[in-house]
Structure formats: C-alpha cells, structure tokens
Amino acid sequence: MKKFTLGNSRENILEIIPERTLKKVLVGDKSIGLLRIENRFHAFQSSCPHKGASLLEGSINQLEEIICPLHQYRFDLKTGSVRAGYCSDLEIYSTELTNKGLIILLP
Template structure:
C-alpha cells in the first residue's frame, strides 16, 4: 500500500480540484484521475476498462458516476462498479480528506 498526499490542508486540497473537473495526476509510476464532487474526492484509473479510452476526458453526472467519452459506459465513482455497458469494473482508489490534505492510497503492485 502506497500513500500519497496532495495539498497541505483540507482547503488546499479542495482548491486544487475545482468541482467536477477531472484532473490527471501522476502518483509514482501510476497515472490516475481525480475528481471532486462537493467534499467527496474520487480517484480512479485514468483508462477505461472497456477499450482504454482516457477517462480524463470523461464527464461526471449527478449520481457520482463517470461517463466514458468513447462509448458512454458509466461507472460508479465510489466503488468502480459498471453501471451501464459491458466490461469489467473500473479500478478505484481510496481517498481521505484530512487536515494535512488529500490522502490517496494505491494498492501495492500499482
């Protein structure tokens, strides 16, 4: 398990991520997407598990789901569960907003 910290405080982390704007973030060797919806932060694989389109170009709907730009498959941002389409679930990573900033945990092997 590897931990990464973004920002120096709660507010600093919030300021780094304008609401519903998907950002590409490199953590170690891994490139992931991060998006904030209210005070919920979601971290996920930057490539769609269907055909590998970049989810950085995806969009966020009102149900905390990300929609792939290529075939519009939808994934739950919290669990990664596929909501529409036919492929495996999206890999998501645990986030927590703390007084020290946003903490993201990548599983070992990532």
C-alpha cells in the same frame, strides 16, 4: 498499499481541485483520475476498462457516475461498478481529506 499525500492542507486541496473538474494526477509512477464533488473525492484509473479511452475526457452525471467518451459506458465512482456496458469494473482508490492534504491509497 502505497500512501500518497496531495497538497499540504485541507484548504489547499479544496482550492487546487475545483469541484466537478476531472483532473489527472501523477501518484508515484501511476497516472490516475481525480474528481471532487463537494468535499468527496474520487480517485480512479484514468483509462477506461473497456478499450482504454481516457476517462479524463469523459463526463459526470448526477449519480456520480463517470461516462466514457468513446462508447458511453458508465461507471459508479463510489464502487467502480460498471453501470452500463460490458467490461470489468473501474479500479478505484481510497481517499481521505485531512488537515495535511488529501491522502490517496494505491494497492
């Protein structure tokens, strides 16, 4: 497990990651997606498990699902489960908002 810290404080993270805006973040040599909803953060693989479209071009619904822009498959951002469509689940990564920034754990 690899641990990365984004930002340098809780306030800093809340400021640089606006709510409901899909962000691409480079952690180590991996590019991942990051989304904040209120004070909850979702970190996930940025390419769709179906055919590899960029989920950063996707949209978010009220159920905290991300919708792929290419074939509209939906993935639960809390669990990674595919909710609509036929492919493997989305890889998601643990996050923790701390006073020292946002911690992201990659396998």
